[in-house]
Amino acid sequence: MSRGRIRTSGREAYALPAYAAFAALTLLTVLLCVSAGSVSIPPAQTLQVLRDALAGRPAPATAAASILLSSRLPRVLCVALTGAALSVGGAAMQGLLKNPLADGSTLGVSSGASLGAVLAIAFGIQIPGLPFAGTMVMAIMFAFGSLLLILTLAWRLDCTLSTNTIILIGVIFTMFVNSVLSLVITFASDRLRSITFWTMGSLSGSSYPNALVLLGALAVCGGVILAHARELNAFAIGEDNARSVGVDVRRVRLTILIAVSALTGVCVSIGGSIAFVGLVTPHVVRMVTGPNHRRLLPASLFGGAVFLMLCDLAARVVLRPVQLPIGVVTSLIGAVVFVLIFFRTRRQAP
Amino acid sequence: MNMLDVQDLSVRYGRTEAVAGVSFHVRPGDWLMIVGPNGAGKSSVVRAVAQAAAYTGRITWNGEDLRAVRPHVLARRLGVLSQNHAVGYSFTVEQVVRLGRYAWSPGLFSPQAADGEARVARALADTGLTELRGKSVLALSGGELQRVFLAQVFAQDPALLILDEPTNHLDMVYQKQIFALLEQWLQQPGRAVISVMHDLSMALAHGTGALLLDRGRPAGFGPVREVLSAENLQRVYGMDVSGWMRAQLALWQEV
Numbered sequence: 228m229s230r231g232r233i234r235t236s237g238r239e240a241y242a243l244p245a246y247a248a249f250a251a252l253t254l255l256t257v258l259l260c261v262s263a264g265s266v267s268i269p270p271a272q273t274l275q276v277l278r279d280a281l282a283g284r285p286a287p288a289t290a291a292a293s294i295l296l297s298s299r300l301p302r303v304l305c306v307a308l309t310g311a312a313l314s315v316g317g318a319a320m321q322g323l324l325k326n327p328l329a330d331g332s333t334l335g336v337s338s339g340a341s342l343g344a345v346l347a348i349a350f351g352i353q354i355p356g357l358p359f360a361g362t363m364v365m366a367i368m369f370a371f372g373s374l375l376l377i378l379t380l381a382w383r384l385d386c387t388l389s390t391n392t393i394i395l396i397g398v399i400f401t402m403f404v405n406s407v408l409s410l411v412i413t414f415a416s417d418r419l420r421s422i423t424f425w426t427m428g429s430l431s432g433s434s435y436p437n438a439l440v441l442l443g444a445l446a447v448c449g450g451v452i453l454a455h456a457r458e459l460n461a462f463a464i465g466e467d468n469a470r471s472v473g474v475d476v477r478r479v480r481l482t483i484l485i486a487v488s489a490l491t492g493v494c495v496s497i498g499g500s501i502a503f504v505g506l507v508t509p510h511v512v513r514m515v516t517g518p519n520h521r522r523l524l525p526a527s528l529f530g531g532a533v534f535l536m537l538c539d540l541a542a543r544v545v546l547r548p549v550q551l552p553i554g555v556v557t558s559l560i561g562a563v564v565f566v567l568i569f570f571r572t573r574r575q576a577p
Numbered sequence: 578m579n580m581l582d583v584q585d586l587s588v589r590y591g592r593t594e595a596v597a598g599v600s601f602h603v604r605p606g607d608w609l610m611i612v613g614p615n616g617a618g619k620s621s622v623v624r625a626v627a628q629a630a631a632y633t634g635r636i637t638w639n640g641e642d643l644r645a646v647r648p649h650v651l652a653r654r655l656g657v658l659s660q661n662h663a664v665g666y667s668f669t670v671e672q673v674v675r676l677g678r679y680a681w682s683p684g685l686f687s688p689q690a691a692d693g694e695a696r697v698a699r700a701l702a703d704t705g706l707t708e709l710r711g712k713s714v715l716a717l718s719g720g721e722l723q724r725v726f727l728a729q730v731f732a733q734d735p736a737l738l739i740l741d742e743p744t745n746h747l748d749m750v751y752q753k754q755i756f757a758l759l760e761q762w763l764q765q766p767g768r769a770v771i772s773v774m775h776d777l778s779m780a781l782a783h784g785t786g787a788l789l790l791d792r793g794r795p796a797g798f799g800p801v802r803e804v805l806s807a808e809n810l811q812r813v814y815g816m817d818v819s820g821w822m823r824a825q826l827a828l829w830q831e832v
Contacts, residue, residue: 239675470627471657
């Protein structure tokens with residue numbers, strides 16, 4: 228055995244310049260997405276309007292300023308934050324469950340949130356003075372209720388709350404909720420268009436308050452997830468190994484599950500079901516960063532934001548003036564990308 | 578002074594009693610071999626000691642109940658090396674080994690131990706992984722992968738190593754390497770090893786003590802040569818183990 232002196236690479240996380248590059252790329256994508264659309268606005272004019280708005284100066288009474296500030300900017304902000312949240316949640320779930328096919332919807336929390344929102348739409352549940360809040364509150368309540376139910380059932384079956392049990396219960400719960408969703412849709416035919424559009428995912432009606440809610444959820448839950456990067460590395464190697472190296476397996480697992488569920492619930496409540504972002508983005512990012520979560524999580528955060536903003540741009544401009552639901556675009560792109568990744572990985576498998 | 582004391586240990590899986598009434602202790606410098614036929618409860622005993630399985634009875638470390646010990650503190654005392662490693666992602670050898678230092682700086686803002694980097698470097702060197710440190714663990718052979726996790730547990734630097742059939746599925750070359758590494762590791766004062774073993778010859782060669790289990794019950798605990806006597810093995814395995822092994826060995830004298 229060699230006993231030669233070796234150097235180890237102690238730095239595992241990204242340095243500040245890498246974060247600056249990620250932020251610059253994200254801001255450039257924001258600029259592109261607020262400028263482009265059915266009405267194109269020159270980037271210089273976009274920058275001027277945004278500068279005035281940030282400085283607190285009154286917006287000029289032009290159509291471009293109105294489109295930018297009232298419609299596109301809140302939408303693009305919500306899209307970016309949703310993409311970041313779904314992507315970082317997906318990366319965390321893939322590490323926690325050591326399963327590359329996991330994402331925020333694996334637990335069934337996404338389906339639970341969808342059921343809450345669909346019930347709110349079908350039965351016209353609203354909170355006076357707060358439009359959309361009824362759907363949001365119901366989605367978040369059902370997301371947490373679903374998590375509670377899934378964990379309770381998993382606990383009753385297996386008090387160690389093993390990963391396999393949680394996945395199994397999540398899959399069964401998703402199938403059950405999907406059948407209930409179909410039942411509700413059958414009996415709510417008068418609101419079918421609204422429900423269907425929502426279940427396909429759409430952020431077309433997003434507002435600044437929506438963006439603030441998403442930002443708050445991402446700051447808290449995303450922060451919790453990022454703070455557990457080393458523990459997620461240990462889980463990604465194996466749950467027994469995580470326990471052996473000293474990770475508080477049960478506490479970390481519950482913390483990550485709750486954080487991802489809250490993020491998923493908030494995203495579903497605002498944008499509906501947007502598939503594949505949490506599944507595909509971490510896969511693509513992992514090819515560049517490797518599996519180390521100290522790099523994978525922040526890169527997924529920015530990568531998810533950029534990916535979803537570009538998907539939303541495609542949804543707005545490809546068939547203009549018709550706008551596609553963003554979930555349709557992510558599913559079309561995501562499915563193709565995922566199949567390509569799958570074949571590439573299978574070919575490279577040792 | 579015992580470092581580890583196990584009193585009246587029982588482990589149940591549902592209605593099945595895997596282990597009942599097992600007591601033993603480990604002192605610094607000991608290498609305790611846990612032996613017995615398949616289904617004797619060997620792995621259940623080590624899982625309970627590592628706090629990875631629910632149990633009744635009492636397991637103490639220098640008098641302190643291990644149930645009350647926080648996971649990262651437990652990992653500074655006990656390191657576990659299992660027989661199977663199914664790594665799902667393409668981590669490098671060095672990344673896996675580095676995780677062994679988690680117990681010494683578990684929090685986000687915990688300071689790194691001053692000798693952390695040196696311990697990772699030494700663990701890589703001791704296990705002959707210097708050249709492989711940048712390689713993906715998915716591209717390693719079974720023996721190399723076992724060495725990676727041995728390096729991780731060396732970097733973890735626990736006082737007691739718990740090995741669950743550490744050389745199962747490995748060829749003789751790797752078995753010899755790994756037992757030599759473990760012998761070398763045990764030379765440091767204050768260290769001890771517990772191994773679950775099927776190979777009774779290796780148990781005799783390396784063990785200082787043995788715990789013999791028979792269908793979850795203790796069938797002997799003490800010095801390895803006393804516990805693995807021909808009579809005890811005949812009783813537990815239901816065959817003349819000693820005679821059978823001598824006959825196997827005699828075959829080599831004709832080669």
